[in-house]
Amino acid sequence: MYTGNIDELLGCELPIIQAPMAGVQDSELAIAVCQAGGLGSLPCAMLSADGMVEEIKLIQRSTDKPFNLNFFCHSMPAFDPEKQQRWQTTLSPYFQQLNAELPAAENGASRMPFSHDIADAIEPFHPRVLSFHFGLPEPDLLKRIQHWDCTILASATTLQEAHWLEARGVDAIIAQGVEAGGHRGMFLSQDTSTQISTTALVPQIAQQVRVPVIAAGGIADSRGIQAALMLGASAVQLGTAYLLCTEAKTSSLHRAAIKSERSQHTALTNLFSGRPARGIVNRLMSEQGYLSDSVADFPYAASEVTALRKLAESQGLDDFSPLWCGQNPSGCVEISAAELTLLLACESGMIDCQYLHDEPYPYSI
Numbered sequence: 001m002y003t004g005n006i007d008e009l010l011g012c013e014l015p016i017i018q019a020p021m022a023g024v025q026d027s028e029l030a031i032a033v034c035q036a037g038g039l040g041s042l043p044c045a046m047l048s049a050d051g052m053v054e055e056i057k058l059i060q061r062s063t064d065k066p067f068n069l070n071f072f073c074h075s076m077p078a079f080d081p082e083k084q085q086r087w088q089t090t091l092s093p094y095f096q097q098l099n100a101e102l103p104a105a106e107n108g109a110s111r112m113p114f115s116h117d118i119a120d121a122i123e124p125f126h127p128r129v130l131s132f133h134f135g136l137p138e139p140d141l142l143k144r145i146q147h148w149d150c151t152i153l154a155s156a157t158t159l160q161e162a163h164w165l166e167a168r169g170v171d172a173i174i175a176q177g178v179e180a181g182g183h184r185g186m187f188l189s190q191d192t193s194t195q196i197s198t199t200a201l202v203p204q205i206a207q208q209v210r211v212p213v214i215a216a217g218g219i220a221d222s223r224g225i226q227a228a229l230m231l232g233a234s235a236v237q238l239g240t241a242y243l244l245c246t247e248a249k250t251s252s253l254h255r256a257a258i259k260s261e262r263s264q265h266t267a268l269t270n271l272f273s274g275r276p277a278r279g280i281v282n283r284l285m286s287e288q289g290y291l292s293d294s295v296a297d298f299p300y301a302a303s304e305v306t307a308l309r310k311l312a313e314s315q316g317l318d319d320f321s322p323l324w325c326g327q328n329p330s331g332c333v334e335i336s337a338a339e340l341t342l343l344l345a346c347e348s349g350m351i352d353c354q355y356l357h358d359e360p361y362p363y364s365i
């Protein structure tokens with residue numbers, strides 16, 4: 001069990017991390033959270049090296065506070081044209097209904113794993129916090145970044161994954177419960193029955209590892225934060241709660257789904273990328289089954305669905321959109337992410353609430 005002070009590891013005032021959320025945010029959300037004293041995150045999995053550098057520069061121009069750069073660590077399977085063809089056949093009736101041609105079955109990987117090239121691109125910016133989803137970089141690459149003066153976080157979805165990460169020297173473990181929105185960070189097994197709730201996962205990991213634990217999944221408000229800290233977490237990571245914030249780039253269709261009763265029904269699905277992720281149930285999920293055997297490998301499965309998504313969204317339909325959302329959208333509010341961070345901190349007793357009433361609004365505590 002960790003007994004130290006996680007603020008020193010994260011370098012920010014509040015033990016609140018804004019979860020990196022690829023596809024729905026950029027530097028703007030991260031900056032707002034950093035300015036309020038939380039740890040803002042920049043999801044890099046879907047950015048080019050140049051795009052990443054631009055976003056990092058934007059953050060560093062706006063704040064000197066630490067922020068988190070987040071990467072995926074999946075191993076890239078060889079592109080399998082047969083599997084891709086099978087996936088295309090499954091989806092072809094939808095292309096017909098939308099009067100569109102099926103795209104060629106080509107290798108259109110949209111999510112690349114962390115690599116030495118990416119490390120080259122970010123090293124000059126002296127990143128203070130790095131976080132990884134789907135395991136860790138290869139040993140030589142991990143050794144390289146461990147020589148940087150930075151804090152390394154990684155997601156565990158089981159006790160076994162937490163032990164694996166601790167043995168490889170991570171500085172803190174993000175315990176991602178099954179309630180969480182977006183991709184499951186699972187990497188030692190692809191069996192979704194191994195995935196357990198935040199309340200079951202956090203105390204078990206906290207009892208058995210020496211590094212701090214960051215609770216993620218289903219935390220929507222100050223009561224959720226206090227409960228996670230009671231269970232042994234040293235900090236919390238919230239994603240879904242930030243999805244409606246003004247700085248988030250969540251699409252209007254996605255926002256509408258979150259605000260509707262539909263957000264009460266989420267499921268784990270592999271249809272959008274090839275790996276299980278939690279989103280609001282939509283037409284593709286209802287018709288194909290949430291977890292399908294005919295889906296192409298991660299990340300190749302995304303290219304056809306992305307083409308369908310574009311076509312449908314231009315007609316105002318979210319039938320093929322990944323509506324990532326956790327099981328607890330009750331904390332989603334349409335306010336600035338800075339304000340949300342400060343509200344969470346004040347209501348959970350981390351800061352004096354008088355800051356909220358000061359004029360001009362104190363984005364920095």
Ligand SMILES: Cc1cc2nc3c(=O)[nH]c(=O)nc-3n(C[C@H](O)[C@H](O)[C@H](O)COP(=O)(O)O)c2cc1C
Binds near residue numbers: 024216239
């Ligand atoms: C829209 C969305 C996108 C996400 N993308 C990422 C990502 O790029 N990298 C990552 O490590 N986690 C990602 N996640 C998972 C979060 O890091 C975190 O585990 C989750 O949001 C916590 O649960 P909550 O959504 O219930 O707050 C994403 C979550 C959401 C909701």
